[in-house]
Amino acid sequence: MAKIKNSANGTKKETILEEAARLFYEKGFSATSMRDLAEQLGVEAASLYNHIHSKSEILKGICFRVAEAFMTRMEQVEMNNETALKKIEGLIRFHVQQMIHEYEYVHVSDGEWKHLAEPYLTEYQAQRRSYRKRFAALIEEGIRENQVKDIDPPTAVLIMLHAVGGIESWHRSKRKITAEQLEENMVTILVQGLCRNDQIK
Amino acid sequence: MAKIKNSANGTKKETILEEAARLFYEKGFSATSMRDLAEQLGVEAASLYNHIHSKSEILKGICFRVAEAFMTRMEQVEMNNETALKKIEGLIRFHVQQMIHEYEYVHVSDGEWKHLAEPYLTEYQAQRRSYRKRFAALIEEGIRENQVKDIDPPTAVLIMLHAVGGIESWHRSKRKITAEQLEENMVTILVQGLCRNDQIK
DNA sequence: CCTACCGATCGGTAGG
DNA sequence: CCTACCGATCGGTAGG
Numbered sequence: 001m002a003k004i005k006n007s008a009n010g011t012k013k014e015t016i017l018e019e020a021a022r023l024f025y026e027k028g029f030s031a032t033s034m035r036d037l038a039e040q041l042g043v044e045a046a047s048l049y050n051h052i053h054s055k056s057e058i059l060k061g062i063c064f065r066v067a068e069a070f071m072t073r074m075e076q077v078e079m080n081n082e083t084a085l086k087k088i089e090g091l092i093r094f095h096v097q098q099m100i101h102e103y104e105y106v107h108v109s110d111g112e113w114k115h116l117a118e119p120y121l122t123e124y125q126a127q128r129r130s131y132r133k134r135f136a137a138l139i140e141e142g143i144r145e146n147q148v149k150d151i152d153p154p155t156a157v158l159i160m161l162h163a164v165g166g167i168e169s170w171h172r173s174k175r176k177i178t179a180e181q182l183e184e185n186m187v188t189i190l191v192q193g194l195c196r197n198d199q200i201k
Numbered sequence: 202m203a204k205i206k207n208s209a210n211g212t213k214k215e216t217i218l219e220e221a222a223r224l225f226y227e228k229g230f231s232a233t234s235m236r237d238l239a240e241q242l243g244v245e246a247a248s249l250y251n252h253i254h255s256k257s258e259i260l261k262g263i264c265f266r267v268a269e270a271f272m273t274r275m276e277q278v279e280m281n282n283e284t285a286l287k288k289i290e291g292l293i294r295f296h297v298q299q300m301i302h303e304y305e306y307v308h309v310s311d312g313e314w315k316h317l318a319e320p321y322l323t324e325y326q327a328q329r330r331s332y333r334k335r336f337a338a339l340i341e342e343g344i345r346e347n348q349v350k351d352i353d354p355p356t357a358v359l360i361m362l363h364a365v366g367g368i369e370s371w372h373r374s375k376r377k378i379t380a381e382q383l384e385e386n387m388v389t390i391l392v393q394g395l396c397r398n399d400q401i402k
Numbered sequence: 403c404c405t406a407c408c409g410a411t412c413g414g415t416a417g418g
Numbered sequence: 419c420c421t422a423c424c425g426a427t428c429g430g431t432a433g434g
Binding site for chain 2: 028029031115149159162167169170190192193
């Protein structure tokens with residue numbers, strides 16, 4: 001008669017999502033069974049269905065929470081009055097920080113979204129496309145302002161977004177530099193990789 | 202009484218690996234069943250076992266083929282007489298090219314290796330660690346030669362290896378720049394991101 | 403929250 | 419290469 005404890009920020013559903021993110025990160029969505037998840041939470045598999053409707057709904061919860069966090073940040077960045085290059089740097093720093101502190105959620109969202117059921121699959125892909133387009137628009141702006149090299153903006157976006165995924169390995173490694181050093185290294189390589197050489201101070 | 206046709210380079214086992222790579226790429230290893238694979242090849246699932254021993258063996262074949270290709274290239278690069286920076290550029294170009302032409306194999310190897318069975322899992326992880334260490338050593342060499350910025354070499358390796366993974370999205374996209382342009386964009390951002398600013402010609 | 407259980411599907415084998 | 423089939427496990431439901 002074990003009970004799922006409520007998570008810090010609230011409901012039991014929240015606790016389930018959190019543990020699911022950990023397991024999906026470790027073994028993948030398809031290789032994680034509802035019985036695996038229940039075991040980690042100390043209950044029977046059937047009991048989970050009092051809090052969630054399906055396995056698919058859990059994945060949906062994880063993916064859209066991440067998508068929303070990045071969308072919200074994108075809106076903030078677009079509205080501030082910095083140069084395009086500063087905006088890009090701000091986004092990269094946010095990606096790095098999210099990857100450091102919420103890497104299980106981010107990694108699951110990035111790697112397992114293809115297992116979403118319709119109509120969420122389509123919806124998620126649309127959000128992802130929109131985010132990338134807006135990121136690419138910032139890079140284009142940087143090129144017009146002569147701060148950024150004349151490169152293909154969508155390609156630059158792909159590099160930026162995937163590069164921060166490398167932080168996953170940082171989590172697994174023993175010999176760790178600090179999170180701050182990691183962030184600075186990322187910015188050094190990525191932002192200066194974008195930057196026109198005559199713009200580097 | 203359909204038959205699996207022999208692939209260009211030989212055996213039926215080869216044909217099976219090729220189709221499996223495509224399916225594992227599309228749906229993931231765990232979500233792909235032997236019946237899915239058999240259907241794509243036009244035979245019954247049981248027939249596959251005349252050519253391979255298990256589902257796990259297929260994954261092993263894919264992962265180790267990719268690992269071997271990169272290891273072989275690493276050895277070639279280490280032995281040539283270029284500067285460290287040129288060696289790094291050579292490796293990045295190889296990664297880009299592999300990602301363009303063999304992306305299903307590379308993507309499956311990068312994303313599904315965790316489903317390998319022992320002892321292959323341990324063996325694969327060891328190869329992967331070794332590759333990254335040797336890559337990091339080249340970056341260290343570049344720093345000593347004052348060609349590369351003073352950054353954390355293992356972090357730089359993570360960025361390089363993950364950044365090229367973005368090419369997956371290039372394959373899916375409609376509006377494509379050419380493979381050559383893609384390679385140049387990658388090198389521009391990544392190599393110059395590593396480069397000391399006073400070293401850029 | 404549990405016990406009991408469902409139909410479907412899984413990887414794989416036997417035997418021809 | 420196939421048919422026939424195995425035990426295990428899957429996501430999920432009924433009913434309390």
